[in-house]
Amino acid sequence: QSKKKSGTKREKVVLGCDRRQPPITAGPRKPKGEGHNRSGTGTGCSFSVVIHQSPDALSWEEGGVDKPPAVDFIGKILDVEKPDLVILTGDQLHHDISDSQSAIFKVVAPLIDRSIPWAAVFGNHDSEGTYTLSRTAQMSILQDLPFSLCQSGPEKVDGVGNYYLEILAPAPSQRPLSTVYFLDSHEQIPSKVHNPDYDPVKQSQIDWFTTTSQSLQKARDQDDNDSRVHLSLAFLHIPIPEYGDRSLIIRAGYRREPTEGPSFNSHFYDALAKEGVSALGCGHDHVNDFCALLPRKQKDSQHNSRENPQLGPWLCYGGGSGFGGYCSYGWRRFHRRTRVWEIDTNTGCLKTWKRVEYARERVDELVLVEGGAVVPPCDVDESTGIMATLLRDCVVS
Template sequence: MSRIMLIIFLVLCSLSSLITSSNGSGTKQLRFNPENGKFRILQVTDMNFADGWMTPCEDVLPNQFAHCSDHMTSEFIYRLIEAEKPDLIVFTGYNIYGPDATDAVKSLNAAFSPAINSKIPWAAVLGNHDQESTLSRKNVMKHIVGMENTLSQLNPSGFDDIDGYGNYNLEVYGAEGSSYVNDSILNLYFLDSGDYSTLPSAIPGYGWIKPSQQRISSAYVNSGFFTRLVEQFDVKAVFTGHDHLNDFCGELAGINLCYGGGSGYHGYGKAGWSRRARMVEVSLRKLLNGEWGSVKSIKTWKRLDDENLTPIDGKLLWTYQPDKDCIRKGFGYYSLVSQFF
């Protein structure tokens, strides 16, 4: 069996019934689409949502400013969902801008409303401003976990000593009708990279991934997290938020590292530089018997919030190489990792 791992810091429509099912515990089970052998993830990052219509936009053109508010962000997400019809929506942090959100619960409900109304499964991790309103970081995540259609989790059960809130993984199973139907062939890891340093006098700036989270804009501390990813051999891509004007992908030691850009209008940006979101498409191999097999490739592109939702920067991140992958990982286990830096 071949499996892929993506880390997402952190990542719908009538099709959702084809790609999700119950696993017996009432939780939706993510699954590759049996019609086309694909699993599609919409990454939305840095929404910076605050108080809706009352919240002005930042760094937009003069002719946009007068009627621009948080609802421009919501409209963008609705359009993305309609255009891309993702199987999973992933919010990679900075979901609300706490200092300007007078009621964290109302802001969170409004920020995630496009995903909730779409009936598509969604998941989220936190950024460095989500807890700066009326809820603590833990309670922000607890509220998200209790929202409709979300697959978000507070932390893994049985790991009470793990740092942060929102460390969990989601497994994606093979297509219905295939021999992989009961196999998890894609693993999505979500990690809380923290907000700010817990040792500001010695180490200023942002927080970092802690050793307790390594059981499988960066900080000054090198905690060895990336080394651990490389050592697993099965991590193929990491998707992150936080830097609104960074939206590039680069490869290091065989792992693709991708920024999502900025999706929200209340956070900093650049006038004339369209807000954007990232798509990730994972495709299965077609076997000789006509069944869908294990993961064949991972592609990504971005959509701009312009008149045509222009797709840009399409890129093949990884493709299955039988000899190489079998040598490195036996029958393979591949993953995607997602966090918020």
């Protein structure tokens, strides 16, 4: 936030890497009438995130515009929500922009102007084309900009931009309350299986995520005084194959186009579930904007039944907020939108909603996690037709 009240306890964001700089602080949210519904005990241990699902935020035409529509739109959302952190989930640029650096500056200008910490992952279009800067070159720009938390990540891990952030409790505690992971989902690849097809999350990335998660968990376990529920989220650009699973229980949004992701399943979802990540957020498919859960029981590719040990993670799209790419699938126009996440570390609650073009109020507000546990969906989108799964997963009081 751009303004902080003196004497107010703050949370702190720290980098999960070797960057040598003081941690960036983030203040508590304002009351509902000022952009947020503050929850918890009033100790300041809550955190809000605005997701800028950027699909092609700036096209080659908008690269020369002083104030592109996407920049204006995200600025209005920031003024309403006043978030503690903004996450750019890829395709900040349309493919083959001749001046990547100027376009990047325009995309992040609203964040810097408002002194909001921000992080980013790359999308498939960000480094496409003859003139566009490489991911490595773009990251070297991003990580040195004001309020940036971006990092290249370990060199031995595939991709650029595999890193994590920890949200810390107010001083003097400084305990980790939440962890946010960021992963590179790579680019489009030649394929005889599917067109278009994309590189999957690589095994080196899964190993890095698992090792990091377990190391952080071990450190938290050694703190006998840490009784808070720890919530973790993860973000990448291209959806993993589970987003396209026909058995998904869809809540608070719609599937308006087919999921477009890698044909090969590297089972990153299983690693997320095993490590207890609450939700995975992605971009890429511009007009999908739902959150969904896989049922406890599902069939694999050989039609064998397998049971997930627990519900989750939630799989959430943000919907497109950029004006440089397509905004419809079929005859109906899609209004731009952003997803907002609210983490209440006092109660172990994770809530989400969307801000949509022309809508004054929150849209599709949904509680994903309560008391640290994934909330089962108690109604289901009729298009999925999974009533048996629904009844099995819901608890009737």
